[in-house]
Amino acid sequence: MLGRTGSKPAAAEGQDTLESHLRRVALGDRGAFDAVYDQLAGPILGVARRIVRDPAQAEEVAQEVLLEIWRTASRFDPDRGSARAWALTMAHARAVDRVRSAEAAARREARCVELMPEAPFDQVVEAVEARLDRQRVRHCLGGLTELQRQCVTLAYYGGYTYSQVAHLLDTPLGTVKTRLRDGLARLRDCMGVGG
16 A cells, blocks of 8 residues: 555555664664664563563563664664564574573473482481480480489380389389479470470
């Protein structure tokens, strides 16, 4: 559709304007870049969002593409296609690169986790903590009376029932229960465990 005699359709005029703006951007014209940005930022972000899916990543891709347009506007060749197609092709390629890079990083991380031996540091820490706990228990057991220590040791380390402890120590069951209760209270206080 021609307007006046010899004039181009409105879409073609807009394309010429974008191409002429790109030529001026190649010369460092910031005002021309503002016009390029106004015309291409939305479509570039749209392409990036369709491919990348993550809005924040898509915005980064769009920003990188617009920066690349500013830096490489002199490489635009109108004989090879429109300025819009050039920019959107750049956006598509950058977005696909971002997705591939993220996938490769995830695969590398998964492989690294698979190849990692069990955390020996954690095993060492657990062994040290267990040893320190045993030392604290021994120390605290040393603070009990002989009768309390015997009852606690037989019931909790020997696995005997209260009745069996009473029989082994030849002591009434009520006395064994009292010694256990008092001994456990002293152990709790000594070890700093809330009760």
